[in-house]
Amino acid sequence: MTKRKRLLSLGAILLSFSLVMAGCGTKDEGSKTGTAGEDGKITKLVVGTDATYAPMEYMDEKGNIIGIDVDIVNAIAEAAGIEVxxxxxxxxxxxxxxxxGLVDFAVSSITITPDRxxxxxxTNPYFEANQLILVPEDSDVTSFQDLKDKKVAVQINxxxxxxxxxxxxxxxxxxxxxxxMPIAILEMINGNADAAVGDNAVIIDYQKNNPNVKVKLIEDSSFEKEYYGLMLKKGNTEVMDxxxxxxxxIKENGKLKEITGFDVE
Incomplete structure (x- = not known):
């Protein structure tokens, strides 16, 4: 670095510092609220997901993100008059x-829990789910309590x-x-676990698409119903609304039921 470059004027330094701090302040204040049009209203939102959870969200052969969750969000976006x-x-x-704030919200079969x-x-719930147990066809497991002395595969967190x-x-x-979850199921299939526990839609979809794999589903009434919601950064009321x-x-016009097959309160 030359001496001239090192000896920037104090005014230039202060101006640069002010611009940087102004930019940082803008980024840190509040929550991301999507792309807005000329009238200031939101026109587009960026959605984060984990596209490994068929049939809820996954990648097709062309690399497109598809699934039930995606169909629901597309319907929500159309009803709200925005792009995603x-x-x-x-x-x-x-x-x-x-x-x-890297995305405006997330959809990924995310259960609404007190900790989260x-x-x-x-948002308000858009999907109702419950846990199912998947075991080898010859397993003696008949309930969740039977897993107390077993190895159980799950998707982390x-x-x-x-x-x-x-x-x-x-x-x-x-x-x-x-x-x-597919890897968790594979762990069970390969004998590294005695059972796999996961959301009903994913477990049922696996069994449906792998009819030659010798497994069976176990339902247990002790599993509480759970509800999926779209997840946002704290305080992002504009996008929330x-x-x-x-x-x-889409609840009132029947579109949600058309996509999922059932009503959600």
Whole structure:
């Protein structure tokens, strides 16, 4: 670096510093609120997801993100009069992406829980789910309690992981925590776990698409109903109101039931 470059005027330094700080202030204040049109109204939102969770969200052969969740968000966006753009982050990186404002909201079969509500805001529920158990066809497991002395595969930090941790202990070595649900199921198929626990839509879809794999489903009434919501950064009321408006419309006009096959309160 030359002496001339090092000896910038104090005024130039202060001006540059002011511009940087102004830019930082803009980024840190409040929450990301999408792309706005000339009238200031939101016209487009960026949506984060984990596209490994068929049939809810996954990639087709062309690399497009598709699934039930995507159909629902597209319907919400149409009802709210906005566009959406999807970005595939993966499950674990999805949460900091929302918190850091890299996306406007996330859809990824995210169950609304008290712990998550401490860190994020959620829309009104748009999907009802419950946990199912998948075991080999010759397994003697008939209930969730039968898994107490078994190895159980789950997707890390999902509801299946949480309820299995409550049964076996949060740090139990009997829990096989995989990055995705398909990998968790594969762990069970390969004999590295005695069962897999996950959301009903995903487990049923796996069995439907793999009829030659010798497995069976176990339902257990002890599993509580859970509800999915769209997840936002805390305080992002503008986007929250827009999404809830869309959810309300597709519930009332029957579009949500058309996509999912059932009503959601």
């Amino acid at each position: 753009e999807y970005k595939n982050y993966g499950w674990e990186p999805l949460f900091p992406a929302v918190k850091d 509500q401490k860190e994020f805001d959620f 999902t509801t299946g992981h949480i309820v299995t941790g409550e049964l076996l202990g949060k740090t139990s070595s009997q829990i096989v925590a995989a990055e995705t 827009l999404l809830n408006k869309g959810i309300k419309i």
